[in-house]
Amino acid sequence: MSIMKAVAVDIDGTITDKNRKICVNAIKALRKSEDKGCPIILVTGNVLCAAKMVAVMIGTSGGIVSENGGFIQTRKQNLVLGNIEKCKPAYKFLKSKYNIEKTEFSDIRMSEIAIKRTIDVEVVKKTLADFDVEIYDTQFAIHITDPEVNKGSSLKIVANDMGIDISEILAIGDSENDLEFLEVAGLKVAVANADKELKDVADYITKAPYGDGAAEAINKFIL
């Protein structure tokens, strides 16, 4: 195992509890990693504005992958990478068949469309099978995303702007939309509450669930 130079971590379900409350132990571990010179990159399905507030509140300095890779903030620039125009006709078709609703702050989502989990994700996938979109269920929302981008391809760009190789990154996640960024990272960690498919690719599965699991991984591999 090479020495890790940065930590890429999902937010909801990974450094929070199941109700999205931030875990105090995770905050402490993430700050210790920053203090030790190992910056944190936040990797989320949420909008950039919300993710940026998490970065400020915790004190992370590595950049942000938001909207499942569709909108990133590196140390050098903000970049919209996903094409929301691909998502709009898919959303419109789904809306014509089912009573769905976008998540809050949908007007500031730049690259994809997120809807509330009032519909079964398998129904969404089946209904939109002929559209050029990727469907993610993050357990907090269902995302209709441009398939050309994902958390992994966008993490590479953020890492590159930091001068860090993707193989030097410890990645921690819990959900199916974290699969791509775990796959590209040097060291892959799934928290105990993670989806099975994420655990299948993980180098290490934490004993503790949620934010305590993320803290466990950072303590074990970074501190």
Add this chain to the structure above:
Amino acid sequence: MSIMKAVAVDIDGTITDKNRKICVNAIKALRKSEDKGCPIILVTGNVLCAAKMVAVMIGTSGGIVSENGGFIQTRKQNLVLGNIEKCKPAYKFLKSKYNIEKTEFSDIRMSEIAIKRTIDVEVVKKTLADFDVEIYDTQFAIHITDPEVNKGSSLKIVANDMGIDISEILAIGDSENDLEFLEVAGLKVAVANADKELKDVADYITKAPYGDGAAEAINKFIL
């Protein structure tokens, strides 16, 4: 002193440290207050999306006053209360005279304009004296705001939608834009790092500064 039924608290400088990192002791105290049935109302100059993320991360349930009162989220509704059209000509005039820059996410600010603190606030106040705007310096940004709204008048609306009288609210702040919401609240607390004018109206000034001060006040008056 009547029994307090809710806590209204500013974010930056009040439950954070001087670099805007959230204080772990403040998180713990705010969560205990919520658990005890005393909900937290966040009162900030920041945009609603960012404030909402803080509410989710801490787990506050009392509603949000954002944009210095210009945009609120009560338990029943979202309401834009400030008129950004008043602020635009003032900003344009200031911009014609000085090299100023709006803060991040300015395109989602609904009711006011916030600029980076690269200019002296007294210069801003003097330059815009003839415009129908209020100028606030939060120590984190300079805000050009509709004078018809402030944190105090908007807190009343949030409290009303909760069925709580403003006299039953404990208010905690640090900065000059917190003056109006402290003035209307039943119990007024300034953290140790607060501006002098806020300390002058406070019923209690905490011994500890920043987030530890907010935790101290909640422990003293609520828990």
